[in-house]
Amino acid sequence: MNDSKWTWRSVSLISIATTLVLITGFGYAVSDVLFPKGDIPLTSLPQATPAPENGAVKSFKVVALGDSLAKGTGDNTGNGYVKNTVAGLAASGVSAELLGNMGINGLTTAGLQNKLKDAGIQYSLRQANVILLSIGGNDLFRGADLLQNGGAGNTPAGSSVGTTGETGTGTKPGTAEGKHSGTGTTPGASGEKETNDLTPESLLAALPEAAERLGKILNTISEINPAARIYYVGLYNPFGDVQEMLVPGNQAVTAWNNAAMDIINRNSKITLVPTFDLFNNHLDKYLSSDHFHPNSDGYKRIGERIVQAIQ
């Protein structure tokens, strides 16, 4: 009897105390959710770049940035050139790690300029000493999306297998400019209708502005992290297998690569990794079934190229 008296006392006391505490918490919670008072903390991400390692122990810290190529779209192993590069570096005996892959499908130069304002992206870039960048394909071939969609519709079997489950090229958000725009509900629907035909003129029309943005992007990146080496992956012509697109595509891509080379030559920290020759005449071997992105072999080749450029 004494025993149960004590259990009762402790149980009742604890439960009453707990109930009171919980009701207080409930009151706090309700007032907090219903009438939130904004108070923005003033902390921000650390701005310092980690001290560069002294030469002897060389280890590569890789960050990738850019469009669907950086992301690895089309590679059914999921590696993309980024992981291939890291693996290639590691295989050659140096330590290499991938700090992050900020590749976003359908990113254009304008979109990337916005991204570079993000504190988180800047932070990631500061941690790296090797920055891989691929951008520009979506500026140049923006009109090509439509062509893609049409082609994919005709050959459904080919279009659905190869892409790694994310997107094809057909789903470039028209508002790649950023996450804060909540309007990307019908990706790309607006931008594509205007440029139905892929003519040399339409390809080249976008070039000067986009090239200027590329220059700004490269400058911004080297301002964010002056110590890192930047490797820019040049464009290839994905439409070499379409007869009427072969020449204009080649011209546009070459013009773009020349423009990029022009910018890059002014900064010794930046290297252009050419891919045009890799894919020229080998499209059936290295292009994935969406006829736009490289397949896993293609990415492997790009990765090898970058490894050669780094070492």
Place this chain on the structure above:
Amino acid sequence: MINLLPLIRNECLKIIKKKRFYVILLILIVLVPMFTYAQMRIAERSRDKFNSDWRLEIQQQITDNENSLGSDRIPEEWKSYRRIFVQQLQYYLDHNVNPNEPSGVTFTRQFLDNSVSLFIPLLIMAIASDLVSGERTTGTIKMLLTRPVRRWKVLFSKMTALLMFVSLIVLSTFIISYLISGLVFGFKGFNVPVFTGFQISGDTVDMSGVHAVPQWKYLLMQGGLIWYVSVVVALLAFMVSVLVRSTAASIVVMMAALIAGTILTNMASAWTTAKYLFMVNLGLTGYLSGTPAPIEGMSLSFSLIVLAIWAAVSVIISFAVFTKRDILN
């Protein structure tokens, strides 16, 4: 009033003597280590991948989610969920606060966020579903009702005892998950800031109300909301236990309702009137952490009112039925 206290005491002792509460503690002690271990493996893996820099990890998470936003294959609701998620992550990152700072306190917070709509209600049911129907199954209800005590007093004492144990269950869930995860992740972390006050409208998050709350206070608020949910579930289970004669049936009824709730919250966004069901409204802590409500038009006050109405109706039904019904066999 005088003879109510001994009745409540009697009911409390019955709950303890039936060892239901120990079963609940045992379930917690067995299951929480499993969740802790799983969480530990996740933490280990991301430490390997991201060089133990959470900022890189969050940035990668943001990028991955942004990528999936472009996909046509993902339903619109998931996309808006992810858009909101991305904005919140970005906010944490911009203010240099790790949303998943590994510690026993953080684990407790996340564990409770996940368990509010199913796990804790199940624990509550273990006591509540048995309270009246158990007496009928064993036949002891006749003993109870032949005493010179008004029937409503008998039921009221049972309900009070139940509410006392609801508080104890919520408390012990907190304590056990804190102690066990603390062994692995460390016992610190009460002062780590957590952001709350994300106001969600459609796809976008209004950041103007966002403020940092120390984690201990967040846990307190979370506890309050969980307690409210638990009380409502307890009262509902109590009603079912009055209405149904066998304990098994009473448990099944409540369990089915709860599980239906989790299924509905995953797919009911098209059926908007489902928001008046109690089981869809159980995730109150989501309003605190800024998770979008499962169905459009739900808000904290809406959910609180819906739950309160369900609870009030079930109390009324319980008393009406229990005081009127003939006790046969």
